[in-house]
Amino acid sequence: MTTSLQQTASVAVEEKTFDRSDFLRGGGALIVAAGLPVAVWPSGAGATSETPQAWPAEVDPSKLDSWLAIHADGTVTAFTGKMENSQGNRTAIPQIVAEELDVPVANVRVLMGDTARTVDQGSTVGSLTIRLAGPQLRQAAADGRQALLALAATRLGVPVSGLSVKNGVVSALSDASRHVSYAELVGGRLFGVTIPVQGSGRGFGLALGGAQPKAPSEYTVVGQSVPRVDIPGKVTGQYFYIQDVRVPGMLHGRVIRPPGLGSQLLSYGKPSHGARVVRLKNFLGVVAESEWDAIRAARELKVQWSNWAGLPTMDKLYSYILDTPNVQDAVVSNVGDAANALANAPRSVNASYTTPIQTHGSIGPSCAVADVKDGAATVWSGTQGPNDVRSAVSSALGFPLANVRIFTFDASGNYGRNGADMATVDAALMSQILGRPVRVQWSRQDEHGWDPKGPATVHQLQGGLDSHGNIIGWQHEAWIPAFFETTVIGSVLAGRTARLPSIHLWEDPILYNIPASRQVAHYQGDIGSAQNNGVGLISAWVRSPVQLQATFASESFFDELAAAAGADPVALRLRGLTDPRMIAVLQAVTKASKWQTRPSSSAKLRATSGIARGRGVATSLRGGTYNAAVADVEVDRKTGRIRVNHIVVAQDNGLTINPRAVKLGIEAGVVQTVSRTLYEQVTFDRSNVTSLDWHAYPIIRFKDAPTVEVILLNNPGLPATGSGEPSVNPIAPAIGNAVFDATGVRVRSLPMRPSWVRAAFAQQRA
């Protein structure tokens, strides 16, 4: 690298409102609080007078200053590599930090996802932020408090044991007139304190040590429903999203993708509207000074691509998966001799379940801005994993990691790895080619077509019952065509393939005490990847990857066994459950829903015409969070239309940081999952995805959204586990079980569209 990035562009959004360069000056001795209203404070920052040489290759987790800054006005910034991701981290993390530091929660802000300033705590995925990063930040804050007390002890001439802290002011217990504030102790300066650390944040294994954090019984801020700090800005138009980032001298870029996954660029014409073409091998786009010119030029550019048709036909998707060689087979769990138990069971039941490819469906298509010059890249991204995308940008540009800095801004809800990382690499490539800052905004068609997809899955289950209706054998095999990495499409097209970690592990346990059981996972490459040098229908995480699908199969199949045994679905579950926390959530939903004990499906209660009504139950355990749900549905026997009227869901996630935010998050997630259960399916032809807008990929609307009752079981003495993903898992099987209860028809395939249900009725009558 030759020259510095001293002229690195500042982010033009609201430059006059606040001075980011002051705020950002974290590498030096001074950190100045910008005094922004929290609601408009963006995740990252933008302007920097630092040179790339000052960007650390890695932010050192053993320095207290990597986690906390006390500003001259007494306010606090907590630094985290985690993102907001829609569900309240920007509020919950300050609660955790304020609790340990004994400062007002309103005085704590969080700076998220700046690869040169925030510790890599792993991507914001898997409902792991509060569960794993929460304890890291709690410990850092406890260590900060200890460091501040040590300074205060010296300043006041009183031993630490003789001090107390309230609202960021340390006082002598013996003489309240002797006091000193945090701001007076270190305001605007660095701590210079080292804290003990173990493990790696990248691998989600970072552990901090040092001071003893508070006992949960002492909490006054954690556990309170503090209003979310992001919401005022989100309802007034003041909030910054990645789509709002503007950089001086910036061009508007649009990508132009091939029609087939493996199509080669043959030729292209002259761009319209004064736009320029940007091309590197099969990577193609246009840039223009105005956004509308870029949009029109992208639409109008005449491009010839070669044909490519290496995908299976959609109607053969599931048999294609079963016929495809597995990359890896894994025994997920194995208890007793399941094969023998099943072979000798007096009664056995077999069933296959399938789930479709689904997309993230972010309302705001992905967007990123990059400024690549002088051998360094400054990148603004809406990623959920700043350090992951930093690696991808580094590979795609051929730069050392240290020469790439990612600033993050909140994006439209991603619910997994949507197009954000892909658009980030697109912007970086375009800026590198042009030597100017470029903003890439994906179109709706780009997002629906090219965001990586949640993979389709196939499940085969076998269950055995003894003569008393007890489950004595269980086998569940799952085929999952997604394997450990997400391919970054722009980099592939440019001939500089970069991949992101995206492990699709099936790891949810069997919840019931069954003497012989076995779970086997078959992992495969992306659909069609064998026909196109490893690049098929690119897969990535979508909310609760693998488990949403596996729990649909297993909890539906459990109901099949209950029906075969003539048992009430709740009663049979309670017979098999041993974990008191799981029993408690199941009992909570049965009580709240006034569950009537009886076997499903009662022929006497079934409507044979008109509207059939039923209810279903399901449970799940993910990452230490316990859930149960009861769904009430109506099925129109004529049209096959399923309507979900009401869902009761219970959750035990141990300690809850912010109960109201968690409950609202669960309510929303349940509605989203009803959408995935009833409506959502990516369609494709032999060449590529064909569901390219909201007509082709419908999601739930107001008229179809069920009401939701959320029961949060308070368990503050236990560690906090996740909340975003776990509660989505029992929803699809609860609905399927309710449809069976109403109609006697078992839905074994998602989405539960009317045409499928009508066909099932026809089969039932035959």
Add this chain to the structure above:
Amino acid sequence: MAITINVNGLRHSAKATADTPLLYVLRDELKLRGPKFGCGLAQCGACAVLLDGQEIRSCVTPVAAVMGRRVTTLEGLPALNAGRKGTSAAALHPVQQAWIDEQVPQCGYCQNGMIIQAVALLDHTPHPSDALIKTAMNAHLCRCGTHNAIVRAIKRAAKATA
């Protein structure tokens, strides 16, 4: 010839061509962040603004089509309310306040369109039933699943303005 438009009570001479969708003039020239790009197809509603009090999709409305008419964005709702009710322009529109009180947003990206549509609904029907709310909001998409919270917020706003 420059196209002059009236946005949130202020006149603006657009540099854009007449066929440019209003959304890009609002976002790129006026630097407004309330209206969002969602689909460019009038399918999702993230770009919604009020045009003479009616909800429109700014992503498919050419800027020339709003000449001589009043455009109100999310940012202009407090002033719109103040003008009508004689309240302080610093106070939020009751619909925005209800959105905060009900803690509606998750990611928040669609909420611009939801709030704009709710304002248009309540202007027309001050006390809508749940069914009418759902009908009125049905052409707006939310991925996060905040539909129930939105219905609660609209009912709260209706009460507040009663």
